[in-house]
Amino acid sequence: MTSRLSHVDDRGRATMVDVGAKEPMHRRAVAEGFFVARAETIDAVMNGRLPKGEALAVARVAGIIAAKRCDELIPLCHSLPIEAVQVDFERVDGGIRIVGSASVTGKTGVEMEALTAVSVAALTLYDMTKAIDKQLRIDGITLLEKTKVRVPQPDVG
Amino acid sequence: MTSRLSHVDDRGRATMVDVGAKEPMHRRAVAEGFFVARAETIDAVMNGRLPKGEALAVARVAGIIAAKRCDELIPLCHSLPIEAVQVDFERVDGGIRIVGSASVTGKTGVEMEALTAVSVAALTLYDMTKAIDKQLRIDGITLLEKTKVRVPQPDVG
Amino acid sequence: MTSRLSHVDDRGRATMVDVGAKEPMHRRAVAEGFFVARAETIDAVMNGRLPKGEALAVARVAGIIAAKRCDELIPLCHSLPIEAVQVDFERVDGGIRIVGSASVTGKTGVEMEALTAVSVAALTLYDMTKAIDKQLRIDGITLLEKTKVRVPQPDVG
Amino acid sequence: MTSRLSHVDDRGRATMVDVGAKEPMHRRAVAEGFFVARAETIDAVMNGRLPKGEALAVARVAGIIAAKRCDELIPLCHSLPIEAVQVDFERVDGGIRIVGSASVTGKTGVEMEALTAVSVAALTLYDMTKAIDKQLRIDGITLLEKTKVRVPQPDVG
Amino acid sequence: MTSRLSHVDDRGRATMVDVGAKEPMHRRAVAEGFFVARAETIDAVMNGRLPKGEALAVARVAGIIAAKRCDELIPLCHSLPIEAVQVDFERVDGGIRIVGSASVTGKTGVEMEALTAVSVAALTLYDMTKAIDKQLRIDGITLLEKTKVRVPQPDVG
Amino acid sequence: MTSRLSHVDDRGRATMVDVGAKEPMHRRAVAEGFFVARAETIDAVMNGRLPKGEALAVARVAGIIAAKRCDELIPLCHSLPIEAVQVDFERVDGGIRIVGSASVTGKTGVEMEALTAVSVAALTLYDMTKAIDKQLRIDGITLLEKTKVRVPQPDVG
Numbered sequence: 001m002t003s004r005l006s007h008v009d010d011r012g013r014a015t016m017v018d019v020g021a022k023e024p025m026h027r028r029a030v031a032e033g034f035f036v037a038r039a040e041t042i043d044a045v046m047n048g049r050l051p052k053g054e055a056l057a058v059a060r061v062a063g064i065i066a067a068k069r070c071d072e073l074i075p076l077c078h079s080l081p082i083e084a085v086q087v088d089f090e091r092v093d094g095g096i097r098i099v100g101s102a103s104v105t106g107k108t109g110v111e112m113e114a115l116t117a118v119s120v121a122a123l124t125l126y127d128m129t130k131a132i133d134k135q136l137r138i139d140g141i142t143l144l145e146k147t148k149v150r151v152p153q154p155d156v157g
Numbered sequence: 158m159t160s161r162l163s164h165v166d167d168r169g170r171a172t173m174v175d176v177g178a179k180e181p182m183h184r185r186a187v188a189e190g191f192f193v194a195r196a197e198t199i200d201a202v203m204n205g206r207l208p209k210g211e212a213l214a215v216a217r218v219a220g221i222i223a224a225k226r227c228d229e230l231i232p233l234c235h236s237l238p239i240e241a242v243q244v245d246f247e248r249v250d251g252g253i254r255i256v257g258s259a260s261v262t263g264k265t266g267v268e269m270e271a272l273t274a275v276s277v278a279a280l281t282l283y284d285m286t287k288a289i290d291k292q293l294r295i296d297g298i299t300l301l302e303k304t305k306v307r308v309p310q311p312d313v314g
Numbered sequence: 315m316t317s318r319l320s321h322v323d324d325r326g327r328a329t330m331v332d333v334g335a336k337e338p339m340h341r342r343a344v345a346e347g348f349f350v351a352r353a354e355t356i357d358a359v360m361n362g363r364l365p366k367g368e369a370l371a372v373a374r375v376a377g378i379i380a381a382k383r384c385d386e387l388i389p390l391c392h393s394l395p396i397e398a399v400q401v402d403f404e405r406v407d408g409g410i411r412i413v414g415s416a417s418v419t420g421k422t423g424v425e426m427e428a429l430t431a432v433s434v435a436a437l438t439l440y441d442m443t444k445a446i447d448k449q450l451r452i453d454g455i456t457l458l459e460k461t462k463v464r465v466p467q468p469d470v471g
Numbered sequence: 472m473t474s475r476l477s478h479v480d481d482r483g484r485a486t487m488v489d490v491g492a493k494e495p496m497h498r499r500a501v502a503e504g505f506f507v508a509r510a511e512t513i514d515a516v517m518n519g520r521l522p523k524g525e526a527l528a529v530a531r532v533a534g535i536i537a538a539k540r541c542d543e544l545i546p547l548c549h550s551l552p553i554e555a556v557q558v559d560f561e562r563v564d565g566g567i568r569i570v571g572s573a574s575v576t577g578k579t580g581v582e583m584e585a586l587t588a589v590s591v592a593a594l595t596l597y598d599m600t601k602a603i604d605k606q607l608r609i610d611g612i613t614l615l616e617k618t619k620v621r622v623p624q625p626d627v628g
Numbered sequence: 629m630t631s632r633l634s635h636v637d638d639r640g641r642a643t644m645v646d647v648g649a650k651e652p653m654h655r656r657a658v659a660e661g662f663f664v665a666r667a668e669t670i671d672a673v674m675n676g677r678l679p680k681g682e683a684l685a686v687a688r689v690a691g692i693i694a695a696k697r698c699d700e701l702i703p704l705c706h707s708l709p710i711e712a713v714q715v716d717f718e719r720v721d722g723g724i725r726i727v728g729s730a731s732v733t734g735k736t737g738v739e740m741e742a743l744t745a746v747s748v749a750a751l752t753l754y755d756m757t758k759a760i761d762k763q764l765r766i767d768g769i770t771l772l773e774k775t776k777v778r779v780p781q782p783d784v785g
Numbered sequence: 786m787t788s789r790l791s792h793v794d795d796r797g798r799a800t801m802v803d804v805g806a807k808e809p810m811h812r813r814a815v816a817e818g819f820f821v822a823r824a825e826t827i828d829a830v831m832n833g834r835l836p837k838g839e840a841l842a843v844a845r846v847a848g849i850i851a852a853k854r855c856d857e858l859i860p861l862c863h864s865l866p867i868e869a870v871q872v873d874f875e876r877v878d879g880g881i882r883i884v885g886s887a888s889v890t891g892k893t894g895v896e897m898e899a900l901t902a903v904s905v906a907a908l909t910l911y912d913m914t915k916a917i918d919k920q921l922r923i924d925g926i927t928l929l930e931k932t933k934v935r936v937p938q939p940d941v942g
Contacts, residue, residue: 126269136300176398214843238709240644241646322526386693429594430594532689536693554804636839702847703847
């Protein structure tokens with residue numbers, strides 16, 4: 001594996017990687033991240049005085065929308081007709097684990113879409129709780145898995 | 158400090174906090190985050206085979222643009238006429254420290270703008286290096302400081 | 315009241331109304347609209363098999379985000395730093411009544427923001443229920459009230 | 472027909488419906504809506520003192536742009552490479568009938584795009600006439616028709 | 629006049645100029661540009677077989693919308709609550725002269741908004757005529773004038 | 786070649802050209818434009834006191850992002866999943882030549898994407914240098930080349 005950055009051409013200029021010659025495949029990516037907060041904060045978000053899920057619903061929607069607009073946020077990222085996005089939350093020790101996944105049938109992967117969904121969902125939780133907790137932190141945003149499978153050709157005979 | 162979420166009203170519905178009655182002040186926020194990668198990756202980004210700064214320039218621009226569009230990404234965040242955004246990168250042990258700041262003269266703070274600038278700059282570095290490093294991670298996104306000062310009144314006598 | 319359209323100048327060209335000379339006031343607008351659906355559909359949305367409020371939460375968030383981006387949707391509408399947006403749902407005979415309000419301290423009103431919040435919340439409910447109900451309809455989107463009050467001047471003596 | 476909402480998974484969370492396994496077909500949708508106003512207002516819009524069509528042109532453009540951005544407005548709506556959008560206006564008793572259509576070759580339909588085109592065109596007319604008519608209303612936004620046909624396979628032999 | 633770029637700090641990094649300490653003034657800018665095309669093309673656009681103005685109306689709306697979104701297009705440009713935008717077209721020898729103006733009460737000027745309005749209006753004419761004319765060109769986009777005047781203080785005694 | 790505008794239907798209304806029946810091909814377009822400025826300004830941008838390339842990097846990123854959002858800027862332009870965008874700068878007599886290219890596998894061409902990339906890159910240079918040079922101008926934005934080739938069919942036997 002060389003250390004040549006994929007988005008920088010041989011003269012060092014930023015460029016979108018040309019994916020024109022790549023095969024359209026069914027691609028999927030899963031990312032995770034952690035919203036770290038005090039236990040009372042997590043309580044308020046997860047199952048506290050709120051109607052179950054409203055805060056999470058807002059963060060989920062924010063993550064899904066952001067995944068669809070990933071190409072606007074990440075300058076050299078391709079526009080892709082995302083086929084599914086999912087954002088889930090799970091209480092873990094010290095915080096909330098956020099898992100985001102995205103899938104597409106296209107010429108390039110959706111890692112950035114999954115990572116963006118997680119990041120923006122986490123930022124949204126940050127926004128909704130920053131008035132009650134001064135020690136919030138977002139940690140461990142990383143790609144968990146990335147798969148691609150060939151698209152079955154329709155019968156043409 | 159109660160655990161009432163600021164963006165949820167007394168019947169539990171998501172809502173934008175009404176800032177109409179707040180005083181316009183000069184507000185500033187600073188946030189940080191860490192882009193964790195292999196040493197060779199950091200080399201390639203910071204001072205490697207690239208013209209100095211192009212990769213960082215792309216990430217910096219992405220962070221600045223995202224800060225200005227924070228209200229589109231974070232559902233309950235206010236639209237603010239941001240007066241300045243800055244995104245800086247510093248090599249640290251094991252990665253790159255990203256510091257983002259934003260300021261505004263307005264009725265509510267710019268914490269989310271600073272945090273968004275850091276997050277999107279980090280995601281952009283992730284995007285540009287994911288082909289050469291399979292163990293990337295974004296860590297420790299948090300608010301460092303938040304200040305507000307009264308705006309001096311113009312002379313009116 | 316003349317029939318001269320406000321957004322068309324004396325030579326008939328579309329134009330943004332110049333609000334430069336208007337006084338910044340605290341302005342508020344409230345709009346309503348109706349999402350008309352079968353009773354089973356309303357059940358599913360309001361209090362059915364869903365965790366209380368998730369479908370409504372999605373529609374509410376959609377309405378709030380749209381209100382903030384109203385100037386991008388409505389070509390001759392001004393960009394305003396909205397201070398609050400609220401979207402509420404109420405079960406009524408034959409459907410769901412949606413009430414949206416917006417407020418700002420600015421030189422022009424927020425009628426379009428309130429109307430846009432209602433419209434997009436209704437469209438979002440349409441999107442979420444169109445697979446189970448083929449007779450959906452959005453009705454009666456209209457402005458309910460519009461107020462403006464002078465902003466108290468800060469003491470300067 | 473069950474009453475299970477299509478965008479909510481079995482645990483009640485909002486989610487984008489996964490359309491990855493669906494067949495790309497040529498899909499088309501037509502929607503309508505009514506802009507209700509006083510006769511003088513309709514005159515001013517349709518054939519009054521304005522160069523023919525300028526007000527309608529603005530509303531038409533607004534509707535077309537909104538259809539293309541439907542996935543940003545409606546949180547769980549898919550991004551689709553729309554192939555055509557049309558927005559037309561017809562004077563009817565008591566108002567203006569707006570008909571919007573959209574088509575795509577894709578894995579999911581364009582109902583929301585057609586409905587959004589109609590809604591935003593109507594909101595734009597509202598914006599342009601609200602200064603001269605205090606009894607505006609948007610009514611009867613609904614889907615008129617939805618079709619899909621298989622895409623002919625190119626010859627491959 | 630030094631040759632220090634205004635958007636690059638003393639260590640050479642791109643940055644938004646901090647306008648926090650500047651006085652809010654009423655600022656206005658006017659820009660022009662030329663859409664160069666064959667005479668038949670200009671005829672078709674200006675007064676040809678089209679209902680008078682539809683093509684121009686589309687270009688005008690595009691320019692106005694773009695001016696309002698200038699801060700999203702130009703990375704280091706500030707978000708400003710634009711108070712008026714105007715885009716006009718005039719037939720000149722060899723093409724169409726486009727004049728765009730913008731005004732705001734704010735801490736920084738609206739040159740980029742006026743220039744962006746002209747550029748996007750010209751691109752829109754290009755898009756609408758490129759099928760009938762293969763020698764289109766956009767020329768002479770430049771700032772014509774830029775003014776600022778102090779905002780009269782409201783009486784406070 | 787007739788003078789019928791492609792985006793206006795037979796009754797003179799603006800409309801998106803329906804590309805549904807067109808064959809998806811690999812399409813590419815190249816456009817150019819000139820940023821005209823004083824020699825000292827060009828020096829500052831190209832190789833002056835700045836870290837090599839930061840100003841150009843910002844303009845390049847702006848152009849690339851704008852190309853991806855071309856369908857939002859140009860009202861009747863189609864949304865396309867752009868596969869590559871490139872923006873380059875070359876010092877020429879009296880200014881900087883900007884060359885932008887875009888490619889896609891799709892049903893319609895990417896001329897507007899290439900032209901938009903050039904225009905927005907030029908506007909960004911304008912923005913970054915307008916404080917040091919009062920005689921800036923953008924000239925000669927035009928399409929240089931446009932190609933399409935059939936997409937090789939995958940083997941299906």
